[in-house]
Amino acid sequence: MKATLGISLLPVVALIFPAIASAQGSERSYFHPKLRDKDLILSKLVLLPPGVEVTKEGVKGNEGMGKESEDAARNFSIEVTAALSAKGASVTTPFTEEALNGNDELRSAVADVQRQFDEVATKVFTKKKDVAKGRFTVGDGVAVLNTKGDADAFVVVRAAGTKETGTKKFMKRGLIGLAATHGKVLYRSRVAIIDAKSGDILFLGDYSSWDSPGTKLFEKSFKKLPVKSS
Amino acid sequence: MRRRMRTKMICGVVLWASCLAWAQQSEHFTFTKVDLDMLDQVMLVDKKYERDGLVYRDEALTAYVNQVGRAMLPSASAPERVKWDFRILRDPMPNAFALPNGTIYVNSGLLSLLENEDQLASVLAHEITHVTDRHAYLHYRDYRKKMAVANITAYLSNYAPGGSSWGAAIHAVGALVPAMMAASINGYSRELERDADIYAFNKLIEGGYDPREMPNTFRLLERNDEADVQKAFYNDHPKLEDRIRYITALVTSKSPAVVAREVLDERKMRLQTLTENVDREDIRLAILSHRPRTALARATKLTDFHPNSPDNLFAKAEAFQALGPWTPLPSEQELSSSAAKETHGLERKFTHDEMEKQLLAKESGQASLKENQEAADELYRQVLSIDPNHARTYRGLGQLLEQQHKKKDAVVAYQKYLELQPNALDQFQIRQRIESLQRSAGLE
Numbered sequence: 275m276k277a278t279l280g281i282s283l284l285p286v287v288a289l290i291f292p293a294i295a296s297a298q299g300s301e302r303s304y305f306h307p308k309l310r311d312k313d314l315i316l317s318k319l320v321l322l323p324p325g326v327e328v329t330k331e332g333v334k335g336n337e338g339m340g341k342e343s344e345d346a347a348r349n350f351s352i353e354v355t356a357a358l359s360a361k362g363a364s365v366t367t368p369f370t371e372e373a374l375n376g377n378d379e380l381r382s383a384v385a386d387v388q389r390q391f392d393e394v395a396t397k398v399f400t401k402k403k404d405v406a407k408g409r410f411t412v413g414d415g416v417a418v419l420n421t422k423g424d425a426d427a428f429v430v431v432r433a434a435g436t437k438e439t440g441t442k443k444f445m446k447r448g449l450i451g452l453a454a455t456h457g458k459v460l461y462r463s464r465v466a467i468i469d470a471k472s473g474d475i476l477f478l479g480d481y482s483s484w485d486s487p488g489t490k491l492f493e494k495s496f497k498k499l500p501v502k503s504s
Numbered sequence: 505m506r507r508r509m510r511t512k513m514i515c516g517v518v519l520w521a522s523c524l525a526w527a528q529q530s531e532h533f534t535f536t537k538v539d540l541d542m543l544d545q546v547m548l549v550d551k552k553y554e555r556d557g558l559v560y561r562d563e564a565l566t567a568y569v570n571q572v573g574r575a576m577l578p579s580a581s582a583p584e585r586v587k588w589d590f591r592i593l594r595d596p597m598p599n600a601f602a603l604p605n606g607t608i609y610v611n612s613g614l615l616s617l618l619e620n621e622d623q624l625a626s627v628l629a630h631e632i633t634h635v636t637d638r639h640a641y642l643h644y645r646d647y648r649k650k651m652a653v654a655n656i657t658a659y660l661s662n663y664a665p666g667g668s669s670w671g672a673a674i675h676a677v678g679a680l681v682p683a684m685m686a687a688s689i690n691g692y693s694r695e696l697e698r699d700a701d702i703y704a705f706n707k708l709i710e711g712g713y714d715p716r717e718m719p720n721t722f723r724l725l726e727r728n729d730e731a732d733v734q735k736a737f738y739n740d741h742p743k744l745e746d747r748i749r750y751i752t753a754l755v756t757s758k759s760p761a762v763v764a765r766e767v768l769d770e771r772k773m774r775l776q777t778l779t780e781n782v783d784r785e786d787i788r789l790a791i792l793s794h795r796p797r798t799a800l801a802r803a804t805k806l807t808d809f810h811p812n813s814p815d816n817l818f819a820k821a822e823a824f825q826a827l828g829p830w831t832p833l834p835s836e837q838e839l840s841s842s843a844a845k846e847t848h849g850l851e852r853k854f855t856h857d858e859m860e861k862q863l864l865a866k867e868s869g870q871a872s873l874k875e876n877q878e879a880a881d882e883l884y885r886q887v888l889s890i891d892p893n894h895a896r897t898y899r900g901l902g903q904l905l906e907q908q909h910k911k912k913d914a915v916v917a918y919q920k921y922l923e924l925q926p927n928a929l930d931q932f933q934i935r936q937r938i939e940s941l942q943r944s945a946g947l948e
Binding site: 337338339340341371374378379380381382383384385386388389390393394396397409410411414415417418420421423471 | 541542544545548549552555556557558561594789792793794852853854855857929930932933935936937
C-alpha cells in the first residue's frame with residue numbers, strides 16, 4: 275500500500291517541483307573579457323527604451339497584448355534602473371517619449387541602434403557563451419546616442435512574455451500547474467550592456483521568470499559587474 | 505479499435521471546424537467581440553510604429569502617396585471602422601501591407617524599387633482590397649478556429665498512443681506567431697491575394713493608369729540584388745510568375761487603352777522626384793542592415809535619374825564603401841539555390857564582421873575590396889568637385905581613408921566634417937575616431 279502511494283505521488287511531486295522552482299526565476303550572466311578583467315569600470319549608463327512583448331496564448335492561438343506590453347516595458351525599465359543604481363551606477367533614460375517628440379532625427383537614430391542590436395542579438399542569444407569571448411559588437415555607430423559624450427555604456431532590455439489562458443495552461447501543465455501559475459506571465463528576458471564607444475556587447479543577462487524578473491533577480495545578475503559611483 | 509475511434513473523432517472535429525469557418529466567411533461581415541479586440545491591437549500597431557521611429561516623415565511624399573492611394577479607393581464610402589491612411593515605413597525590405605483599420609504601409613524598400621506612379625497605384629489598390637474585403641478579420645477568425653482544433657487534437661493526441669507523428673505536426677502549427685499580423689505582412693491565401701490583384705487591375709483602368717505596369721512591378725520584385733534570396737512577403741504569395749501570368753492574360757483579354765508615353769513619363773518623373781529623399785534614406789538603411797548590394801542597386805537607380813546630384817553620388821559612394829570585399833552583383837553561382845541556402849545558413853551563424861573577415865582572407869575578396877574602395881573614392885571626390893562643402897562626404901572619405909590605413913588624411917577629413925557640421929548627431933563618434941587615429945599615428 276505504502277509503495278503504491280509513493281509511486282502514485284511521484285507524478286504529483288514531479289509536477290509541483292518545477293512549478294515552485296520556476297516561480298523563483300532563474301538567471302545566467304555572461305561577461306565580456308573587458309569587464310571580467312576589470313579593464314573597464316562602468317559608471318554612467320544610458321537605458322534605451324525596453325522592447326517588451328506580451329502575448330496571450332490560448333487554445334485559439336496567440337494574441338498580442340499591446341497595453342500590457344507597454345506597462346511591462348515601464349516596469350522593466352524601473353527594475354533594471356533600480357538594480358543598476360543599487361550597484362552604484364548612474365543610470366539615465368534620456369530617450370523618453372517626451373524627449374523624442376518633435377526630434378525625428380534622434381528618434382530615427384534610437385530606432386536604428388535598436389535595430390542594429392536586434393540584428394546581432396539573433397546570434398548573441400543563440401551563442402550566449404561567446405559574449406565571454408568578446409565576439410559580438412553592434413559597431414561604433416551606437417556612439418550617435420552618446421549625445422553628451424559621457425556615457426560608458428548603453429543598457430538594452432528585451433523580453434517576451436506569455437500569458438496562458440486557463441484552458442491552455444490546463445492542457446499544457448495540468449491542474450497543479452494551472453493552480454501554481456494562475457494569472458502569471460511567463461517571461462524570457464535579456465539585458466545587454468553595450469560599450470558606448472566601440473559597440474561591444476559587454477554583458478548579457480538571461481532570465482526566466484513568472485512575472486517580471488524583479489529588482490532582486492537583476493541585482494543578482496549584476497553582482498559581478500564592475501561599477502564605480504560617479 | 506479504440507485507436508480508430510479516436511482518429512475518427514479527431515478527423516470529425518477538424519472537418520466540423522473547417523465547415524464552420526467556411527460558412528462564416530461567406531456571410532455578410534458583422535463585427536464580433538474577437539474582431540473588435542483585434543482592432544484594438546491593430547490601433548496599437550500604428551502607434552508602435554510611430555513611437556519606434558519606423559514611420560518616415562516627409563510631408564510632400566506622404567501627401568503624394570495618400571493622393572495616389574485615395575484615387576484607388578472604391579467609390580463607396582469607407583467600410584465600417586476603417587479610416588484610410590497611407591504611410592511610409594523606414595524599412596528596406598520591398599514590401600507593402602494593410603492593417604484592417606485602413607492604414608496602408610509602403611516600405612521605403614518598395615518605394616525605392618518602383619519606377620513610376622502606375623506601379624505605386626497598383627500596389628496600393630491591391631492592399632486596399634485586403635481592407636475592403638476584410639481579409640484580416642476573416643483570416644483571423646479562420647486561424648482561431650484552426651488553432652482551437654489544433655489544440656484539441658494536440659491535447660487528444662497526447663493521450664493517443666501511437667499518435668506521436670500526428671501530434672508533432674500539430675505542435676509545429678501551435679508555434680505560429682499571432683496570425684493577423686503575420687498574414688497582413690506576409691500575405692493571405694493565394695485566392696485572396698489573387699482577388700486583390702484583380703481588383704487592382706480593374707481599379708487601375710478606372711483611374712486612368714496603365715495595368716501593364718502591374719506585371720512590371722512583379723518583375724521588379726523578382727530581381728535578386730542579394731545572394732540570400734528571402735521572399736517571405738508581398739512578392740512571393742502567390743508566386744510572382746503566376747501573378748505575371750494571370751495579369752498578362754487579363755491585359756490580353758481586356759486590352760485596356762494604352763496610356764500615352766508622355767503621360768507615363770510625367771508620372772515616372774513625379775514619383776522619382778518625390779522619392780529621391782526616401783530612396784537615399786533607404787540606401788542608408790540597407791547599408792545598416794548589411795545589404796550593400798541592394799544599396800548599390802538603389803543608388804545606381806538614383807544616379808541614373810539625377811547624375812549630378814551630390815547627395816545621390818554620395819549615397820552611391822557609401823554603398824560602394826559598404827560593399828567591402830563583396831562584389832557589386834551576386835555571381836551566378838551565389839544565386840544557385842544551394843549556394844543561397846548556404847549563404848543564409850552562414851548569415852545565421854556568423855556575424856557580418858566575421859563573414860567579412862573570411863572573405864578578406866581570400867584573394868578575390870581583397871581584389872573586390874580594392875575595386876570598391878577605388879569606386880567609392882572616385883565618387884566622393886566627384887561630390888566634392890560639385891559641392892566642396894558637402895559635409896557627409898568628408899565623413900565618408902575619413903572612413904575610407906581610415907580603412908586604407910591613411911591615418912593622417914583620415915583625421916583631416918574627419919576634422920573637416922566636424923568643422924562643417926559641428927552639431928552633427930554623430931560628433932562624439934567622430935571625435936572618438938579622431939582621438940583613436942591620432943593616438944595610433946602618434947599625432948597627439
